Amino acid sequence: MRTSVLAAGLAAALLSSVAAVAQPAPPPRYDDRYDDRYDSRTIDADMDAAQRRFDAAQARFDRERDIFDRERQAYEDARARYEAERERLARAYDGPTWRGADGQVYCKRSDGTTGTIIGGVAGALLGRAIDGGRRSAVGTILGAGAGALAGRSIDKNSQPECR
Structure with a gap:
């Protein structure tokens, strides 16, 4: 009887291991882990937010560049007026006499x-x-x-x- 119990226990152990070997394990599904975080609606919303941030930054850059261009042009205009006035005054002074802003000749x-x-x-x-x-x-x-x-x-x- 002992042998029959032993044989039955051995048969049960072998049958459970054979059943486990016969049924292959399912392959791991990596995409299941990411489906919650990265569905297409979330990706589209993230891209839209990024595009809005980029557009706002581009608009700020364009405004700053326009201000810079206007200031540089104002500086160049003032510099040109200064140089023209300096040249006019240099031509007006020719030694011991010069012509004043009122057109009168003055002596040094x-x-x-x-x-x-x-x-x-x-x-x-x-x-x-x-x-x-x-x-x-x-x-x-x-x-x-x-x-x-x-x-x-x-x-x-x-x-x-x-x-």
């Missing part, structure tokens, strides 16, 4: 400051020497005043006349 003349200073110093020294030391302050002051007036007159009239 010395204001006589240098002549006044040099004449005053020379006059003071000369006045002191002529006074002879009696009243050195009076001679120095009178000599400085006379020398300053003479020096200014000479300095202002040393340039040719403007017409």
